[in-house]
Amino acid sequence: MDKTLTLPATLDNLESFMALGRDAAVSCGMDDGAVHQVELALEEVLVNVINYAYASSPDQAPEQDQTPAQETDQPVELCCTCEDDHSLTITITDRGKAFDPLDKPDPDTNLSVEDRAIGGLGIFLAKHMMDKITYERRRDKNILTLVKNNKE
Amino acid sequence: MDKTLTLPATLDNLESFMALGRDAAVSCGMDDGAVHQVELALEEVLVNVINYAYASSPDQAPEQDQTPAQETDQPVELCCTCEDDHSLTITITDRGKAFDPLDKPDPDTNLSVEDRAIGGLGIFLAKHMMDKITYERRRDKNILTLVKNNKE
Amino acid sequence: MSIKHEVLNGIDLTFLSGRIDAQSAPGVNEEIGKIIDEGRNKMLINFKDLEYISSAGLRVLITIAKKLKASSGALALCGLDTKIYEVFDVSGFTAIFKIYDTQEEALAALGD
Amino acid sequence: MSIKHEVLNGIDLTFLSGRIDAQSAPGVNEEIGKIIDEGRNKMLINFKDLEYISSAGLRVLITIAKKLKASSGALALCGLDTKIYEVFDVSGFTAIFKIYDTQEEALAALGD
Numbered sequence: 001m002d003k004t005l006t007l008p009a010t011l012d013n014l015e016s017f018m019a020l021g022r023d024a025a026v027s028c029g030m031d032d033g034a035v036h037q038v039e040l041a042l043e044e045v046l047v048n049v050i051n052y053a054y055a056s057s058p059d060q061a062p063e064q065d066q067t068p069a070q071e072t073d074q075p076v077e078l079c080c081t082c083e084d085d086h087s088l089t090i091t092i093t094d095r096g097k098a099f100d101p102l103d104k105p106d107p108d109t110n111l112s113v114e115d116r117a118i119g120g121l122g123i124f125l126a127k128h129m130m131d132k133i134t135y136e137r138r139r140d141k142n143i144l145t146l147v148k149n150n151k152e
Numbered sequence: 153m154d155k156t157l158t159l160p161a162t163l164d165n166l167e168s169f170m171a172l173g174r175d176a177a178v179s180c181g182m183d184d185g186a187v188h189q190v191e192l193a194l195e196e197v198l199v200n201v202i203n204y205a206y207a208s209s210p211d212q213a214p215e216q217d218q219t220p221a222q223e224t225d226q227p228v229e230l231c232c233t234c235e236d237d238h239s240l241t242i243t244i245t246d247r248g249k250a251f252d253p254l255d256k257p258d259p260d261t262n263l264s265v266e267d268r269a270i271g272g273l274g275i276f277l278a279k280h281m282m283d284k285i286t287y288e289r290r291r292d293k294n295i296l297t298l299v300k301n302n303k304e
Numbered sequence: 305m306s307i308k309h310e311v312l313n314g315i316d317l318t319f320l321s322g323r324i325d326a327q328s329a330p331g332v333n334e335e336i337g338k339i340i341d342e343g344r345n346k347m348l349i350n351f352k353d354l355e356y357i358s359s360a361g362l363r364v365l366i367t368i369a370k371k372l373k374a375s376s377g378a379l380a381l382c383g384l385d386t387k388i389y390e391v392f393d394v395s396g397f398t399a400i401f402k403i404y405d406t407q408e409e410a411l412a413a414l415g416d
Numbered sequence: 417m418s419i420k421h422e423v424l425n426g427i428d429l430t431f432l433s434g435r436i437d438a439q440s441a442p443g444v445n446e447e448i449g450k451i452i453d454e455g456r457n458k459m460l461i462n463f464k465d466l467e468y469i470s471s472a473g474l475r476v477l478i479t480i481a482k483k484l485k486a487s488s489g490a491l492a493l494c495g496l497d498t499k500i501y502e503v504f505d506v507s508g509f510t511a512i513f514k515i516y517d518t519q520e521e522a523l524a525a526l527g528d
């Protein structure tokens with residue numbers, strides 16, 4: 001059955017979401033390595049929602065906002081479903097500005113230290129760690145779906 | 153905003169629900185004593201769902217069931233809403249058999265040790281600890297709403 | 305939740321600490337049940353490090369009280385903080401149990 | 417997340433343990449930033465007790481690497497387990513950082 005958690009999109013709540021995702025991966029029969037990959041992808045996606053989805057201007061971190069997310073209506077919902085023990089489907093839903101992370105070009109991982117950007121690896125790592133990621137904008141919601149298959 | 157958590161109705165998940173409820177009470181500005189009262193009422197209500205809502209016959213504990221709740225569809229949903237810092241509303245929703253806990257007569261708390269039943273205090277304690285409890289059966293759902301007012 | 309047990313002047317002294325909820329209560333029941341099953345029947349339970357008790361814990365206490373009553377034993381409690389005292393009070397447990405502020409008072413009363 | 421720091425033969429040795437995620441990364445950045453700001457510029461970071469690193473942690477590492485590059489310093493890493501190595505590999509960090517299996521090898525390389 002589905003396991004879901006909805007909380008304000010704040011860094012304080014990251015660990016609660018992570019605990020649910022980890023638990024869902026473990027109880028879906030994932031091995032250590034796969035649980036780690038799910039954790040990593042989930043953190044990357046959640047942290048982006050926390051950092052950017054409700055920021056008042058693009059690329060502005062929420063620290064600059066006046067009201068903390070608790071008090072306004074800035075939820076993020078995590079839903080984890082284990083499909084017959086053969087795959088785990090995770091959806092992350094927010095009501096922030098429309099943003100399709102799959103549109104972002106991958107970073108160039110061959111650059112030297114001097115030329116590499118600080119950051120820009122989150123979405124890239126999430127894509128690498130999961131078997132499938134899809135994005136959907138439905139009404140005022142961003143819905144990102146991550147799928148991880150169980151190894152046979 | 154609402155904080156919600158949906159997980160299978162098992163004792164293993166009790167602590168996750170309790171953590172959310174505690175957190176909601178604290179961030180709604182409750183003092184220590186009130187947080188404790190919310191915790192207690194919440195545990196009593198959740199444990200009843202875990203123990204009885206999905207049991208196959210009345211008063212039969214779920215240990216006797218064949219399939220653990222994880223694998224079947226036996227969810228319990230906790231939703232906590234802080235209303236303008238003056239009260240906390242908690243709803244606990246399950247899809248188990250219809251049961252109105254407010255119908256149960258209160259236990260006789262004046263009996264001697266020999267005559268007192270073992271158990272039967274859960275609902276009574278929950279009622280005492282909260283300012284208001286309401287029960288509603290909506291379609292296949294039991295919805296119990298607990299309200300705790302903030303002291304001024 | 306943790307339980308510590310010692311014997312003091314022939315009285316079984318049990319310290320409960322942490323939380324007795326629906327998850328930890330069965331363990332407490334078993335531990336204290338063992339002591340009673342060994343035929344011990346003067347018991348003091350010290351609550352000073354207990355932070356929380358729900359009806360699952362009250363269930364354990366009434367079970368113990370019934371057993372000790374049946375074996376003509378004696379049971380006292382001490383160290384309840386105000387939150388836990390409220391739970392006892394509402395449940396009518398303050399009339400059923402002998403409750404003392406301090407361990408010394410409870411030991412003295414049981415020793416008589 | 418915890419950080420331990422010591423100096424060994426003039427090399428700043430930092431042990432990271434636990435999880436570097438978006439919550440703990442700023443603290444790590446500050447701690448290691450302090451060392452570099454003191455003008456120290458031979459650094460070894462031992463990952464053997466690190467369980468998890470996300471892009472927030474990689475961000476810290478690239479920041480450190482850039483600073484040390486700017487001050488003509490040297491940085492080496494050691495003790496990465498397979499999970500963490502995978503993260504480095506995907507990110508192209510195995511080409512950017514000098515990574516050694518053991519602390520001894522890393523210290524020897526930095527000492528030259």
Ligand SMILES: Nc1ncnc2c1ncn2[C@@H]1O[C@H](COP(=O)(O)OP(=O)(O)O)[C@@H](O)[C@H]1O
Pocket residue numbers: 044048049052053059096097098099101104118119120121122123124471
């Ligand atoms: N939910 C979002 N809403 C708006 N912009 C976003 C969102 N998520 C990511 N971004 C943008 O995409 C960029 C790349 O994100 P990511 O790959 O996770 O790396 P990083 O967060 O380290 O920059 C971010 O810097 C940000 O500008």
Ligand SMILES: Nc1ncnc2c1ncn2[C@@H]1O[C@H](COP(=O)(O)OP(=O)(O)O)[C@@H](O)[C@H]1O
Pocket residue numbers: 196200201204205211248249250251253256270271272273274275276359
């Ligand atoms: N969700 C439920 N579905 C069916 N029966 C229930 C439910 N919750 C409680 N009950 C019944 O009500 C009784 C009283 O519950 P309660 O006051 O919590 O005490 P206890 O659980 O210790 O017996 C239970 O013994 C059980 O028979």
